[in-house]
Amino acid sequence: MGLLPAFVAIPLLTALVLNIVEQKSWYTHILALSSSIFLAVLSFFTPQTHGIYYVGGFGPHIGINMMIDPLNRLILIVVQVIVMLACWYSVGYMEHYTSKSRFYAFVFLMLAGMNGIILTADFFNFYVFMEIATLASYVLVSYGGRSYELEASFKYMILGSISSLFMLLGIALIYSQTAALNMMVAAERIDPAHPVTFLIIVLFLAGLGLKSAIFPFHSWLPDAHSSAPAPISAILSGVLIKAVGIYVMLRFVFNFIGSENAPLTMLAWLGVIGAFVGVVLALGQKDLKRLLACSSVSQVGYIFIGIGLGTPLGLAGALLHLISHSASKSLLFFSAGSIEYSANERNITLLGGLKKLMPWTHLGNFIGFSAIGGIPPLSGFWSKLLILLACVSAGQWLIGLLAALFAIMTLSLLPKIEKNVFTGDIPEHLKKTKESPSSMIIPMIVLSFFCLGIGLIYLVPSWNQNILTSAVEVLMDGRWLGAINNVP
Amino acid sequence: MIYTLCIILFLLGLYGVLVKRNIIKIIISLAMMNNAVNLFLILLAYRSNGVAPILDPGMDPSILLETSVDPLPQALVLTSVVIGLGVTALMVALAIRLYHAYGTFDITKIRKLKG
Amino acid sequence: MMVEIAIFFLLIFMIIGMLFVLEIENLLSAVVMMGAIGFGLSVIFLLLGAPDLAIVQIAVEVISVVILIRATIHRDIKERADESLSNISSIPLLVCIFFFFLMIYPALRLLPTFGEPVFLNFYSSSVYYLRDGFHLTGAPNIVSAIILDFRAYDTLGEAIVLFTSVIGALSILRYRNRKKEHNAS
Numbered sequence: 001m002g003l004l005p006a007f008v009a010i011p012l013l014t015a016l017v018l019n020i021v022e023q024k025s026w027y028t029h030i031l032a033l034s035s036s037i038f039l040a041v042l043s044f045f046t047p048q049t050h051g052i053y054y055v056g057g058f059g060p061h062i063g064i065n066m067m068i069d070p071l072n073r074l075i076l077i078v079v080q081v082i083v084m085l086a087c088w089y090s091v092g093y094m095e096h097y098t099s100k101s102r103f104y105a106f107v108f109l110m111l112a113g114m115n116g117i118i119l120t121a122d123f124f125n126f127y128v129f130m131e132i133a134t135l136a137s138y139v140l141v142s143y144g145g146r147s148y149e150l151e152a153s154f155k156y157m158i159l160g161s162i163s164s165l166f167m168l169l170g171i172a173l174i175y176s177q178t179a180a181l182n183m184m185v186a187a188e189r190i191d192p193a194h195p196v197t198f199l200i201i202v203l204f205l206a207g208l209g210l211k212s213a214i215f216p217f218h219s220w221l222p223d224a225h226s227s228a229p230a231p232i233s234a235i236l237s238g239v240l241i242k243a244v245g246i247y248v249m250l251r252f253v254f255n256f257i258g259s260e261n262a263p264l265t266m267l268a269w270l271g272v273i274g275a276f277v278g279v280v281l282a283l284g285q286k287d288l289k290r291l292l293a294c295s296s297v298s299q300v301g302y303i304f305i306g307i308g309l310g311t312p313l314g315l316a317g318a319l320l321h322l323i324s325h326s327a328s329k330s331l332l333f334f335s336a337g338s339i340e341y342s343a344n345e346r347n348i349t350l351l352g353g354l355k356k357l358m359p360w361t362h363l364g365n366f367i368g369f370s371a372i373g374g375i376p377p378l379s380g381f382w383s384k385l386l387i388l389l390a391c392v393s394a395g396q397w398l399i400g401l402l403a404a405l406f407a408i409m410t411l412s413l414l415p416k417i418e419k420n421v422f423t424g425d426i427p428e429h430l431k432k433t434k435e436s437p438s439s440m441i442i443p444m445i446v447l448s449f450f451c452l453g454i455g456l457i458y459l460v461p462s463w464n465q466n467i468l469t470s471a472v473e474v475l476m477d478g479r480w481l482g483a484i485n486n487v488p
Numbered sequence: 489m490i491y492t493l494c495i496i497l498f499l500l501g502l503y504g505v506l507v508k509r510n511i512i513k514i515i516i517s518l519a520m521m522n523n524a525v526n527l528f529l530i531l532l533a534y535r536s537n538g539v540a541p542i543l544d545p546g547m548d549p550s551i552l553l554e555t556s557v558d559p560l561p562q563a564l565v566l567t568s569v570v571i572g573l574g575v576t577a578l579m580v581a582l583a584i585r586l587y588h589a590y591g592t593f594d595i596t597k598i599r600k601l602k603g
Numbered sequence: 604m605m606v607e608i609a610i611f612f613l614l615i616f617m618i619i620g621m622l623f624v625l626e627i628e629n630l631l632s633a634v635v636m637m638g639a640i641g642f643g644l645s646v647i648f649l650l651l652g653a654p655d656l657a658i659v660q661i662a663v664e665v666i667s668v669v670i671l672i673r674a675t676i677h678r679d680i681k682e683r684a685d686e687s688l689s690n691i692s693s694i695p696l697l698v699c700i701f702f703f704f705l706m707i708y709p710a711l712r713l714l715p716t717f718g719e720p721v722f723l724n725f726y727s728s729s730v731y732y733l734r735d736g737f738h739l740t741g742a743p744n745i746v747s748a749i750i751l752d753f754r755a756y757d758t759l760g761e762a763i764v765l766f767t768s769v770i771g772a773l774s775i776l777r778y779r780n781r782k783k784e785h786n787a788s
Binding site: 492494495497500502503508515516526527530531532533534535536538539540545549550552556558559566572578583585587588593 | 715732
C-alpha cells in the first residue's frame, strides 16, 4: 500500500521542479518524459487486491485514507499510460508554443489531481483534488492564447466551477447526515430513503454529469476539447472526463448510494440521447478537432448506456468502452494534432490528399476511426458488442436497437474524413507538407497497437478475470456496508 | 429558516451565473455561491451557546467536548475559502485576457465559437 | 437565541446585497458590494464560533476585491443598459430555479436543527478531535490541529490549488503564446 502516495507525490514534485528549471532547456522534456514513464511502470506494480493506505497513520474515522481495488487500479493504469503517451507526443508538438516547461508543469498538476481523485476514499479530499485537476485543465485549454481558446476556457471554467460547487454542497449535506467524510463510513451511516439523500443524489448527479458531459450538460465539451493543444485534448477527452466524471459516478452510484436507489434507467436514456446528439453534431462539423470532441459526447453516451443497465455485462461493456475510447480518441486527437502541426489547418474542407504526404498520420487516423466506429478486430467493436449484448440480455431492446443504429452512424465518420482529408487532390497551400517528427508518430503507433489489442482484455479468460470481472465485482458488491471492518 | 436563507443565497448566485451577461458579475456570483456553501457548512457545525474550539491557558482540555462547536467543518471551510480565492484569481486573469481580445466584458459579444 | 437573530439579519443583509450586485449598472459598485457581503459573512463566522475562519475570510475578501478592482478599473465600468434581451431569457430560468427551490424545501426542513450539530450523535471524527486532539498534537487550537495534522493532506491540496492558480494566472497573462511563424490567425 505504500506505493499509493507516490502517485500524487511524484507528479507534484515533477511539477514543482519543472517550474524552476529554465524555460527553454532540453532537460524539461527529459524530466517530464522520464517521470511519466516511471509513473506508468509503477502503476502496473500496484497491488491487485483491496487495500487502504492511512495518510499520516490516521484510521478511517479520523484522518484521510487512500484506497485501491481492481476498479480504480484499472482507471489508474489507463490514466498513467495515456498521460505518458501525451507527454511523449508533446516533445514534438509543443515546439510551436512558448514556455514549454510550464506546460508540462500543468500536465503534471492535472495528473496529480486525477490520481488523487482516483485513489482517495474521502469526500472532501476528492473535492480538493478535483479542483487541482480542473484548474490545471482550464489553464491548459487556454494555453494557445488565441481569442476563441480563451473563450472556450472561460465557458468551461464557469460550468466546471458550478459543478464543483454543486458537489461541495452535496458533500456538506452528506456531512449533515452522517458526520463523516470518509466514503466508507458515510456509506454505512447514510439512510437512502431520507429526503436529504435524494437532494444529495440530485446534486451529485448534476455535478458529475456536468464534468462527464452527459447529454443535457454536453455543450461545453466541443468548445473546450477542440480548443486545447492536441495532447491536452487527448488527455481531456481520453482520461479527464473519465477520472473526474465517470469513475466518481460509478463509485457514487454503485458503492455509496446503492444502484437500487439511483435513477439508473434515466442515466441509460440520457446516454442514448447523448450518443445520438454527439454523432449528429459530429457529422455536421467541418473542424476536425471539433468533430472529434463531438464524437466524445457520443461515446460517453455509450458508456452511460452500459452504466445505466446496471447488470454485470453492461458494466463490463462500459468499462471496456471506457478503455477503448481512451485509446482510440487519444489516437484520433494525436493524428488531428499531427495534421494541424504539419499543415497548419484544421478545416476538413480545405484539406485533401494527405495520404501520400503523411502516411503514418493517415494510418493512425484510419485505425482510430475504425476503432471508434466498431470495425471487428478493433477495440470499439468488442466494447459496443458487449453493451449491445447487455441491452438485449437486460430486455432493453429499444435501447439496444438505437445504440446499434448510432454505432453505424459513428462508422460513417470514417469515409467522411478519408474522403475530405486523405484522398483527392492536394490543395496548393499544402504541397510542402511533411510528415510530423518521429516523437509524434511513435505514440500514435503505440496507441494503434492498443486499439488492436484491447479486445483481448475481454477475449483472454485470465485477463478478463483479472481486469474486467474483478472491477465489475467491486461495483456489483453494492454499498460499502461493513467495508471498513473487512479491510486489513 | 437560516438554512433556507443560506440556500436562497446559493440559488441567487446560480441565477446570476446563468443569466448575467457581464463577466465580472458572473465571477462575483460564483464567489457568492462559494460563500453560501461555506456558510452552510459552518451553520451545520454550530452548537447553541457554543464556544470556539480553542483552549485558553489553564482550561481543562476535556471541557471542549461539552461546550465547543464542531471543529471539522471549520477546517474544511478554511481549505475551501482558499480554493475559492484561487478560482476567482484565475477567472479574473482570463477575464483580463478576454477584455484584451474582444474589447468588452459582455458575454453575448464574446462569441467566435458557434454553439 | 440572540446569535440566531443576529445571523438572520446578517443573512438578510447579504441577500439584499446580492440582489443589489445583480441589478446595479456600475461594476465598481458591484465589486465593492461584494466586499461588503464578504465582511458580513466574516461577522457571521465570528458569531458562530469560528474566529480563525473570520480572519481568513477577511483576508481572502480583501484580496478578491483588489483583484476584481484591478480587472474593472479603467475598463467599461458601466454595464450596458439594454438588458432587455437578457431579461426575457431570464424569466424561465428564474421560474426553473424557483421550482427547484420548492422541490428541495421539504428536504431543507429535515436537516438537523440549527444549534444541535450532528457530530454528537455518532462516534465521529470531531468527537475524537475535541477529546484527544490537544493531548495528541499539543495545539490548543483544535482547528489548526486538524488542518495541520489530522487532515494535513487536504492542506497540501489547498496549497497546490493556490500554486496552480498563481502560475496559471501568470501563464494566462503571458501574451506571446506561440512562436512567431505560428502566431497568425
